[in-house]
Amino acid sequence: MTSLNTYRGGPDEGGHFGQFGGRFVAETLMPLILEVERAYTAAKADPSFQAEIDYFAKHYVGRPSPLYHAERITEHLRRGDKGAKIYFKRDELNHTGAHKINNCIGQMLLARRMGKKRIIAETGAGQHGVATATVCARFDLPCVIYMGEEDIERQKPNVFRMKLLGARVVPVTSGSRTLKDAMNEALRDWVANVDDTFYIIGTAAGPHPYPAMVRDFQCVIGNEVREQIMEMEGRGPDSLVACIGGGSNAIGLFHPFLDDKNVRIFGVEAAGLGLDTDKHAASLTGGRPGVLHGNRTYLLQSDDGQILEAHSISAGLDYPGIGPEHSWLKESGRVEYVSSSDAEALEAFQTCSRLEGILPALEPAHALAFVVKLAPTLPQDHLLVMNLCGRGDKDVFTVAEALGTEI
Amino acid sequence: MSTKSRLERRFADLKAQGRGGLVTFTTAGDPTFEASLELVLGLPGAGVDVIELGMPFSDPMADGPAIQASSLRALGAGMNLARTLDLVRRFRGTDEDTPIVLMGYYNPIHSYGVEAFLADAKAAGVDGLIVVDLPPEEDDELCLPALKAGIHWIRLATPTTDDKRLPSVLANTGGFVYYVSIMGITGTREVQADAVRVAVERLKRHSELPIAVGFGIKTPEQAASIARVADAAVVGSAIVERIKGGLDDGDRPRPAMVPDVLGFVRALAAGVRKARNG
Incomplete structure (x- = not known):
């Protein structure tokens, strides 16, 4: 990869992030x-x-949303002298319950x-x-x-x-x-x-x-995080985690930090029933570049270039494409893209509800499922910020059904 | 192109005959490869001057319900871009004169590979391309390579294409200009000949190319009224609806489907031929 002076300069005049984006x-x-x-x-x-x-x-949305130290989740993910300090960016507290x-x-x-x-x-x-x-x-x-x-x-x-x-x-x-x-x-x-x-x-x-x-409208998320964590910790974060469907909450958190070279950044896609099945929504890890809905980006598509149906337990991640800037951030290597399955997200949904008293939406539950894997591998002074971009009230029926419970 | 292309010869002939042409749209492989081929082979005999063939796509954003459904029927029956080119090749084996224009969306071509697609399309006998989601701003993608490969690039002009934008829309266009007569998606509203006349006159001030007008032409009378004011009338959704009417519950063609559709096309062609624009 060529090294860039900035990862925040895009798009160009034609709307391109590298080879991605455009006006199709x-x-x-x-x-x-x-x-x-x-x-x-x-x-x-x-x-x-x-x-x-x-x-x-x-006055209407209720910003800034809090940056919250999720103490019990942090405690829960401690392993010996390991276990990152976990913060939630509480965008689920916005008016209407999401970013x-x-x-x-x-x-x-x-x-x-x-x-x-x-x-x-x-x-x-x-x-x-x-x-x-x-x-x-x-x-x-x-x-x-x-x-x-x-x-x-x-x-x-x-x-x-x-x-x-x-x-x-x-x-x-x-x-x-x-x-x-x-x-x-x-x-x-x-x-x-x-x-x-x-x-x-x-x-x-x-x-x-x-x-x-x-992206510009969502960057309020990352800009607030920068101020809030400086106030609370006296320094910036070490890693950022957000779920990705189209990728607006993630780019809003990531973009202000793209040029902070020491910040590791993770985007979490929906792996549905598994990346080895045809029932997932992970365009970056399971798709290839194509053109749909006005931009060139990674897409889930057949060998013949027909768009495939995505699958995720979370309707908000259930999209066969992804924002073009994420495609570029993947190719440039600046952001690491990973995935969580339906089952992992469901588990994280319950963990968060019981330990923090917060019902997360199924979308950020995917991000949390990755945090559950990542945090125990990191030192205790590692500051991890996860975007809790939506609340889970809308998902209680889906979750009940998945757990085999009648409401 | 030093010698005249098939499209240029066809529109020159139409001019010599003093009439507007008939362009028909059907989706390649709708409802099956075989039925679609049989239909396309019958089009010149039914009076069609230019054949427009849709390349099936799962997400045809600019098309209405009728053409969306035809695309899905074709894909369901196993159609793909390679077989679409095969259909053109089979047609070209029997007809050297009728121009064929492929219409569709970029992703299947992007997936096939631009260079490979253009080489295969040229060899199969494709004369022009209409790719809906490639505006002039994206000409480097496929338009310029297609021109280099000797295939016409046919652009849509619309009522929103103002005089400022028109030159860039017309810049790399060849064969004919496709004027979209109404705002919206295919097959949803009906065409107004008076508005079309004004629009065609405006286009003619900017271009020497023939103007074909489509969207909203459903009957032989409407086709005739458009052929009076433009160089050709394009009929799509109405034909595709006719195909759908000839299918059984499993979307298989009934025996009468192809003759019925060709009968309708013959009526459209008769309408256009009566409407001499002198």
């Missing part, structure tokens, strides 16, 4: 994508835009600047759908959420929450009826309603400028 969309969408890019560039240069975001982050709202506030404020009158979004687990429906209620814009039929079945509480917030939830019946198909359908809607509609993409993927823009 139909001509119908190109003028829109360029319009979003122009508007976002102008907003970034306007201090009042960041001031607006900060205002809503503080997704950070991005939705940013994109909604941009959509308002652009004078858009209607919001659409895709959702997998429903967290992004709920966050989008929430900001649409707050800013009084009509909201249409595309959600795969299978996810609607798995995430009924979130579907109801979206409806209570005034959103229209459109079931997607094409393809595998999950997140990727919801994204296809949202893109179709956007193509047909280009004049008045803004598409709030939920993860750091899609055509440029979305991967960079979503």
Whole structure:
């Protein structure tokens, strides 16, 4: 690997992170994508835009989220003189229960600047759908959420929450009826309603400028961690861990630290029933580069380049692609990508509930499952920060079913 | 290209005849390789001037329900990009004159390998490519290599393509320009000939190329109304729906499927031929 001066310089003007990213969309969408890019560039240069975001982050979302020393988990993972000191970044305490709202506030404020009158979004687990429906209620814009039929079945509480917030939830019946198909359908809607509609993409993927823009909105996570850990420990972290579906919570935590060479960074993908089966969602460890949903990135695909269905117990990780910046960080070697299975995540979910009194979402339960393996190998003065990016209330039905329990 | 390409010869012929052309879209391998080949072999005899063949893809973002379903039927029956090229090769063995344009999405080609795909496509007798998710910003990927390989790159122009953007959209386009007449996905709305006339006139100010108009053309009358104002009318979803109507519950073709679809195509061709644009 060539050594870089910075890992934080991307993307280039065409939206590329190395060979990844880009703008692979139909001509119908190109003028829109360029319009979003122009508007976002102008907003970034306007201090009042960041001031607006900060205002809503503080008073509406509840930021900063705490950095919490998970003492009992730390204790639980001590082995002799080993066992890292574990911190949770508590983004599950945000309004709506996950990191997704950070991005939705940013994109909604941009959509308002652009004078858009209607919001659409895709959702997998429903967290992004709920966050989008929430900001649409707050800013009084009509909201249409595309959600795969299978996810609607798995995430009924979130579907109801979206409806209570005034959103229209459109079931997607094409393809595998999950997140990727919801994204296809949202893109179709956007193509047909280009004049008045803004598409709030939920993860750091899609055509440029979305991967960079979503990352920027999520970087509040890592920026807060840096300040908080300095205050609590007088120094920076030694390692960072976050789960990856599309990868927005992870890039938000990682990006501010990419140039801190001594910080080890781990992204945890969903291994489903195992990487040796065809039932997983680990695009980086089990896929290869391709082009889907507007960007070149690692994808789960057949020999013929057809997109495969992903599988994970966590609907939020159940996506056959990944944000392009992660693909680049993998190839550049800066971030280590690993995976946790359904069973490991389920175990970590229960451990966290019992030891810390926190029900994590199944998504960060994947990150925790890796922490369970990693922490006991590290010295006790090693500071490990894991992004607890969502709360588990939405998952209690899935977990009950997996444990064979009737609620 | 020093000598005229098949597409250039075909549009020159149409001009000489004083009429607009008929372009039909079907998905290669829908519902099966054999039925699809039989259908495609019958298209020139039914009056089709240019054949557009879809390369099946699992996630056709710009297509409506009818064409999505046709893609999945083809994939379900074992279609892939290599067999799509095989279908073209078999057709080319019987017809040297009718241009074939492949339409689809980039990932299957990316996976096949750009250089290998272009060499195999050229050898099979492919005349042009329409790859929906490759805008001018990504021309290095496949457009420029295709031009080098002697295959036309056919770009979609849309109502959102303003005068500022049009030159870059037209820059590497050859064979014809495909004007998407309505905003949205394939097969969902109906075309308005008056709006198309204005749009075609605008395109003609920027390009000498023939203009084919697609999206929303479902009947022989509509095809005729478009052929009056453009150089060709493209019919896709309506034909694909017709194919679906000829399948049994297991998505296998009934014996009447191919003759029925060709009958519909013949009616479209008759409509276009009556609409002389002088």
